[in-house]
Amino acid sequence: MQKTSQQTVGVVGSGAVASLAARRLVSSCQVLAFAADGNLPTIDGVERLASLAALGARTRLVLVADEASSSDVLSASGLGAALSRGATIVDLLPGDPAQARSLAADLAGRGIAFVDAPLHCEHLQAFPGDAAILCGGASETLAEVLPLLERLGAKVVVCGDVGSGRIARAIVCAVAVCNRLVTYECAAMGTENGLGLADMATVLNRCSGANSATARVLPVLTAGTQTADARLDGVAAELAQCMQLARRVGAPALIANQAAAQVLAASRTFGPGATLDDLRSLVELGSNIRFTA
Amino acid sequence: MRVGYVGLGAMGGALASHLVSKHALNVLDLNPAVVAGFVERGARAADNGAELARRSEVVLLCLPRSVDVRQALFGTNGLAEGLMPGSVVIDQTSGLPSETREFARLLQPRGVTLLDAPVSGAMDTAIAGTVSIIASGDRTAFDRVHAVLTDMSPNVFYVGETVGNGQTMKAVNNMMNASCRLATLELVAMGRKAGLSLETMIEALNATTARNFTAQGMLPAIAQGRQSTKFGLALQVKDVYQAVAMGGERGVTMPLCSLASGMLQIGLNTLGDCAQLEQMIGVIGSMAATSFAGSAS
Numbered sequence: 001m002q003k004t005s006q007q008t009v010g011v012v013g014s015g016a017v018a019s020l021a022a023r024r025l026v027s028s029c030q031v032l033a034f035a036a037d038g039n040l041p042t043i044d045g046v047e048r049l050a051s052l053a054a055l056g057a058r059t060r061l062v063l064v065a066d067e068a069s070s071s072d073v074l075s076a077s078g079l080g081a082a083l084s085r086g087a088t089i090v091d092l093l094p095g096d097p098a099q100a101r102s103l104a105a106d107l108a109g110r111g112i113a114f115v116d117a118p119l120h121c122e123h124l125q126a127f128p129g130d131a132a133i134l135c136g137g138a139s140e141t142l143a144e145v146l147p148l149l150e151r152l153g154a155k156v157v158v159c160g161d162v163g164s165g166r167i168a169r170a171i172v173c174a175v176a177v178c179n180r181l182v183t184y185e186c187a188a189m190g191t192e193n194g195l196g197l198a199d200m201a202t203v204l205n206r207c208s209g210a211n212s213a214t215a216r217v218l219p220v221l222t223a224g225t226q227t228a229d230a231r232l233d234g235v236a237a238e239l240a241q242c243m244q245l246a247r248r249v250g251a252p253a254l255i256a257n258q259a260a261a262q263v264l265a266a267s268r269t270f271g272p273g274a275t276l277d278d279l280r281s282l283v284e285l286g287s288n289i290r291f292t293a
Numbered sequence: 294m295r296v297g298y299v300g301l302g303a304m305g306g307a308l309a310s311h312l313v314s315k316h317a318l319n320v321l322d323l324n325p326a327v328v329a330g331f332v333e334r335g336a337r338a339a340d341n342g343a344e345l346a347r348r349s350e351v352v353l354l355c356l357p358r359s360v361d362v363r364q365a366l367f368g369t370n371g372l373a374e375g376l377m378p379g380s381v382v383i384d385q386t387s388g389l390p391s392e393t394r395e396f397a398r399l400l401q402p403r404g405v406t407l408l409d410a411p412v413s414g415a416m417d418t419a420i421a422g423t424v425s426i427i428a429s430g431d432r433t434a435f436d437r438v439h440a441v442l443t444d445m446s447p448n449v450f451y452v453g454e455t456v457g458n459g460q461t462m463k464a465v466n467n468m469m470n471a472s473c474r475l476a477t478l479e480l481v482a483m484g485r486k487a488g489l490s491l492e493t494m495i496e497a498l499n500a501t502t503a504r505n506f507t508a509q510g511m512l513p514a515i516a517q518g519r520q521s522t523k524f525g526l527a528l529q530v531k532d533v534y535q536a537v538a539m540g541g542e543r544g545v546t547m548p549l550c551s552l553a554s555g556m557l558q559i560g561l562n563t564l565g566d567c568a569q570l571e572q573m574i575g576v577i578g579s580m581a582a583t584s585f586a587g588s589a590s
Binding site: 159180182192202208212 | 390413414425427448452462465468469470472473475476477479480481482483484486487489490494496497498501502503504505506508536539544545547549552553556580582583
């Protein structure tokens, strides 16, 4: 596919989401990449740049997924200072919606548009299955960036003004964790009362107990197959932010608060390498059972 | 086949109505008007359980609770007095698995096999003949009565030789549904207060691993101003308490499910015994001081 100057896109960050974005776009865009920590993976066709200034000189559209140093790079004085007026920054990571609005206001002072577009994906290895990009921003800015975001491959959902993408992502994250934890709890109750996991999966997925975890997690629970690579410490931090939002708006979110506490406990129990799949072990430990054969 | 049905309430009546034209159906219920309706359609009324059992090869029950099943089986002129050796009893009550297993043990010396086959699904699915039937018990007996079950719905699941597994499976399903329902509603309420539209959240939830039965069914119904469920809140509380108790008896910790059960109890205490599960939408909205439909607050 021909790469034109109009399709030049910057990707900032060194984590899994930044790598994924660069890989997904490189076939249709000229991709320029920068990582503040220098840990940029080598991707064929992606041009690595040494500074934000170098990036800002060559593109007006930048996707940010800077897991290492968000606060420094994603700011009016960081990336905002490197870009020219009329540029657009799209942040692919979750965060505080109020901070997104504040950042958007700061960037607007420099003539730069901002879109919060966090990608929700529990299992990047299986991308784009069940992944979505949840976008918040001014409608005219969203209209410009949506075609590019759609090229990433995930479902793109327009949520409203700046900050609403992060709100939607927080809600999605919390409901998804509740789906998973409730499924583990009920699977434990069922197995300890004589049911087989396979039978439970068959029936639940045809009945009103169905959810994404009964479809994806329950059928492979005995085998211990991986269903997620989202790190538990990251999910715990996001849920803490979600509960902060709940307090801010005056929503009790009782079940979600309990789920957030359990995820934090699991994260501390199982360490930095733990993923969402390790919530299974939390339930196993709590009930003194084993799901795996 | 000579079939008997005991308990022609809302669910039992809907299930039995699929049998009346396909079998020699005997019926028994405390409500004579309901019985008369079945007789008009070709069923034969029985004066008591023993009489119904003597006329039937297969007897189905759908009663409020296990204590009612015990009375129907073993009370004066109960089914047990008329059941013939080789006959099969199918309990469709949302009962207690331990009680149901005891009923099976008590009937076994008479040569009678008891299966449990509770249903899962809305009333309209029972009427339409598409409700899920979750059966368990002796496999040979299950195979013998399979045609009777599929006459009520093609969606028949068999979950093992242990009597009561069907009821356990139903409890698991109800608990899953209730917990995910309340978790989703309270987070959507938060989203509403934070300024998101219900339609946006429906799209986001269903595009991701946040997808569940509530996001797929109840939330769109709220957005469209439709009723999403027809189920008594008191029955829902009974069901979830049963599930949590079954976990507790086996040492299974169920913190999220227990919390969901407590929220349903708050709803029942607030709204009264006649409340419907649907009204929990308003309860969750009130807890967050917001509404699900309309402009965000």
